[in-house]
Amino acid sequence: MAASMLRISPEVARQAAHWHMLMLDDGVSPAQREACTRWRAAAPEHERAWQKAERVRAQLGLLPPRLAMGTLDRERRQAMKQLLTLAIVAPLGYLGYRQLSPQPAYATVVGQHRRFTLADGTLLDLNTDTVVDVRLEERQRLITLQRGEVLVVSGPDASSTHHRPLRVASGQGLMEAMGTRFMVRQRERSTQLSVLEGAVRVSPFEGARHTIEAGQQLTFDAQGQGHRGIAREQDSLWTQGQLVVEDMPLRQFLSELGRYRSGWLRCQPEAAHLRISGTFQLGNTDAILAALPATLPVNVDYRTRYWVTVTTH
Structure with missing residues (x-):
């Protein structure tokens, strides 16, 4: 069997994530570099995991080139390690395309919407083609968005004897709910946060923390760079099977619609800037196109059926 197809155990993946992030720290010592080299050479599985971590970082952009780990708090370092560990364990063919953990507990296929109630009372709505990992731990409740989009309504966590913050990790940072209802969408190289109720504290993997209030939207990268906008309640209507747009360019509309159907949906450049408005029922995307x-x-x-082009007359 080819080395790239051999299974990597979760424990070795965790070790590889630890060493990989440590080596990205500007303050790493010569002794630590030597210890990492010894770990890589200790077993073939260790080196496979190390090489997988390198490919993950290059393909998915989960980690910035240099971290300066001393500037990151414990929660952000832990979230980054968990993301990298999940990606190392995943089958290589799934990288950048399918889910990062095999047989996830919370997932949807293209065109599907599912709703879950977690043990702490938190409600999760998963949009099309979405995967999340949920860990209700002693010190925190962590939801890791691996792909897609999720709407979160924070639960009371009534069964816990102490406060456990509710956090959502994406490929670019960590978001902590402050009694709230919000959406998180994982884009190619950024995270889009839309706060509908309450507030969310945002901690990019690099960059300053800030709080996003109800009615605000923030799109940010791992360095905290991005832009703000308006969070619209109508953008959450995918939970009711609807796509609502106002004066949207056709190219953007087809990109949004394409999330809910398999295949390739595009338009000619001549049609790209036509504008469209309306409320569309996502249960039948062919009817929308017709x-x-x-x-x-x-x-x-x-x-x-899977290759559709919109052209002008």
Whole structure:
């Protein structure tokens, strides 16, 4: 069996994540570098895990090139280690495309919406093609968004004898709920946070912390760079099977619609800047496409069921 196909145990993955992050620290000592080299050479599985961590960082951008670990608090370091550990354990073919943990407990396929109630009372709505990992630990309640989009309504955690903060980890940082209802969407190289009720404290993996209030949206990268916007209640209506848009460019609309169907959905450049508004039922994306020529000067061309192009007349 090829080395890249051999299984890596969760324990070795955790060790690899530890050493990998330590080596990214500007303050790592020569003795620590030597110890890491010895660990890598101790077993073939160790070196496979190390190489997998390198590929994960390159392909998914889970970690910045240099971390300066001394500037990061314990929670952020722990969340980053958990993300990297999950990615190391995952089958290589799933990297950057499918879920990062085999057989996840909380997941949806393309076009599906599911709702879960966790043991602490927290409600999770998972949008299309979403995977989350949930760990209700002694010191915290951690939801790791591996792919897709989730709406979170923080639970009372009534069964716990002490306060356990509710946190959501993404590929770019950590978000802590402050009695709230909010959405988190994992984009290609950024995280989009929309706070609908309450507030959320945001801790990018590098960069300053700040608090996002109800009605605000923040898109940020691992260094804390990004932009703010308005969080709209209508953007959560995917929980009711609806996509609501106002004066949206057709290219962006088709990109959003494409999240809910398999295959390739695109438009010609000539049609990209046409504007569209309306409320669309996501249960039948073919019906949405069929109705486009009634409102826009376009044709919808099906090369196959999974290869659709919108063109102008």
